[in-house]
Amino acid sequence: MLSAEIEPRITEAFHAHGQGQVLRHLAELAPRQRQEFLAQLAEVDLALMAKLVAELKAQGHRGDAKVDPMTLAPAPYIALGSRTADARAHGESLLREGKVAAFTVAGGQGTRLGWKGPKGTYPATVVTGKPLFRVFAEQIAAAEKRYGCAIPWYIMTSPLNDADTHAFFRDNNWFGRNPSDTFLFPQGTMPSITFEGKLMLEHPSALAVNPDGHGGAIRALHHSGALQDMLARGIAHLSYFQVDNPLVRIVDPVFLGLHARSASSSGEMSSKMVAKRDAAEKVGVFCDVGGGKTGVVEYSDMPSQLTNAVDGQGALRFNAGSVAIHLISLSFLDRLTVGDFALPFHRAKKKVPYWCSTQGKTIDPVEPNAIKFEAFVFDALALASKSLVMETARIEEFAPIKNASGDDSPASSHQIQSNRNGAWLERLGVKVPRRPNGDVNARIEILAQTALEADDLADTDLPREIEAGAELVL
Ligand code: UTP
Numbered sequence: 001m002l003s004a005e006i007e008p009r010i011t012e013a014f015h016a017h018g019q020g021q022v023l024r025h026l027a028e029l030a031p032r033q034r035q036e037f038l039a040q041l042a043e044v045d046l047a048l049m050a051k052l053v054a055e056l057k058a059q060g061h062r063g064d065a066k067v068d069p070m071t072l073a074p075a076p077y078i079a080l081g082s083r084t085a086d087a088r089a090h091g092e093s094l095l096r097e098g099k100v101a102a103f104t105v106a107g108g109q110g111t112r113l114g115w116k117g118p119k120g121t122y123p124a125t126v127v128t129g130k131p132l133f134r135v136f137a138e139q140i141a142a143a144e145k146r147y148g149c150a151i152p153w154y155i156m157t158s159p160l161n162d163a164d165t166h167a168f169f170r171d172n173n174w175f176g177r178n179p180s181d182t183f184l185f186p187q188g189t190m191p192s193i194t195f196e197g198k199l200m201l202e203h204p205s206a207l208a209v210n211p212d213g214h215g216g217a218i219r220a221l222h223h224s225g226a227l228q229d230m231l232a233r234g235i236a237h238l239s240y241f242q243v244d245n246p247l248v249r250i251v252d253p254v255f256l257g258l259h260a261r262s263a264s265s266s267g268e269m270s271s272k273m274v275a276k277r278d279a280a281e282k283v284g285v286f287c288d289v290g291g292g293k294t295g296v297v298e299y300s301d302m303p304s305q306l307t308n309a310v311d312g313q314g315a316l317r318f319n320a321g322s323v324a325i326h327l328i329s330l331s332f333l334d335r336l337t338v339g340d341f342a343l344p345f346h347r348a349k350k351k352v353p354y355w356c357s358t359q360g361k362t363i364d365p366v367e368p369n370a371i372k373f374e375a376f377v378f379d380a381l382a383l384a385s386k387s388l389v390m391e392t393a394r395i396e397e398f399a400p401i402k403n404a405s406g407d408d409s410p411a412s413s414h415q416i417q418s419n420r421n422g423a424w425l426e427r428l429g430v431k432v433p434r435r436p437n438g439d440v441n442a443r444i445e446i447l448a449q450t451a452l453e454a455d456d457l458a459d460t461d462l463p464r465e466i467e468a469g470a471e472l473v474l
Contacts (some may be wrong), residue, residue, distance in 0.1 A: 213373025
């Protein structure tokens with residue numbers, strides 16, 4: 001409950017910052033709504049918003065890139081096929097010692113997919129339609145069994161989907177894992193603004209806000225107590241991944257070993273990359289952003305002459321596409337979260353529902369009408385003293401579900417899942433049907449309990465041949 005003298009301070013501050021328009025229905029609100037609304041207003045960092053609005057006005061709606069793209073060079077990376085036996089052994093020992101936790105960012109709104117509910121509840125696998133959260137839970141459980149350790153799982157939700165995510169885990173009995181080894185916590189939010197820099201109402205007693213981006217994770221890990229919980233458990237490294245990639249390899253001993261020990265790593269924050277499909281693919285690219293620091297530059301911030309640049313062999317110069325898979329050390333996180341640290345905010349034009357006083361209802365705009373502010377986790381990379389990038393095969397661990405159809409959709413993800421599983425079976429001599437374009441012509445699902453990687457299938461009873469169009473679950 002806010003004390004009586006705080007209320008005028010809040011309203012005065014909003015007027016003083018030229019944001020008094022959000023108070024226009026205050027007098028009409030019932031006492032409880034009024035209290036809740038004022039509590040939301042009290043959380044807004046008006047000085048930060050004023051700074052962001054000033055930047056918007058100075059830069060217009062152009063991109064907000066923080067580096068000069070013309071000074072960029074491609075980032076070095078550890079290419080596929082490099083020798084990694086030592087790294088694997090070291091990664092496995094870290095796992096056996098219980099030093100690794102999993103971390104899913106699941107606070108996004110998933111607007112492009114249009115699924116009603118948290119994205120982690122989306123049925124993602126190619127035959128049994130397992131929801132993403134179950135896919136990850138089963139993979140973590142299989143790795144726990146293999147390495148004889150607990151792998152605590154941290155999941156960042158947002159205030160908009162936290163209750164539904166909790167309910168999903170409860171209803172699914174925490175997917176059979178120990179509930180105390182799963183830690184859900186909400187990220188922060190940022191107010192959206194009009195193109196003129198004004199805060200907006202979603203309805204008379206609520207500001208229009210959005211989750212503050214996956215970069216909000218750094219702060220939220222600290223504020224939620226998750227970081228403390230990890231430190232108390234003796235965790236040293238966090239395996240970071242997005243909720244929308246059912247093929248992600250959550251526990252990868254080679255990547256862990258390289259991250260923790262390689263000469264080109266500080267052990268602070270490392271990343272996986274895949275070779276870009278073509279110049280036009282819309283993924284961020286790993287670049288040397290100056291001073292030997294690695295960063296990710298968004299595709300929209302890359303000038304086209306760099307995006308399309310090729311080397312003497314005709315290969316893309318900037319080909320290291322980010323798949324949003326990282327390892328982050330606890331000591332790095334601990335260092336970053338000292339004081340009031342936050343990653344910078346990026347702007348994006350979006351469709352934001354807003355309250356229309358004349359019509360007395362919330363309007364869903366058909367065109368972008370507002371600016372959202374989001375922080376990106378990869379901006380932390382340049383804060384690491386050295387940051388390693390490891391190449392991985394796209395087909396092995398990248399099948400994102402972002403859009404309802406087309407690229408990065410459930411259909412494309414299903415095809416990639418079957419392609420990966422078909423390739424695993426072919427390595428063991430199984431005859432797998434393929435279409436003229438090389439895609440596997442069957443729906444093949446391999447459970448984490450059966451195999452975490454291709455070699456695990458050696459102990460499994462396999463068919464000699466799969467018929468065209470067949471469905472198979474192993
Ligand atoms: P995306 O950039 O794909 O955004 O998030 P989104 O919100 O899920 O989907 P759209 O753009 O509305 O269609 C990449 C990952 O980052 C997480 C998402 O949950 C996803 O795992 N994320 C994104 C957060 O955790 N918080 C955010 O504020 C934004």
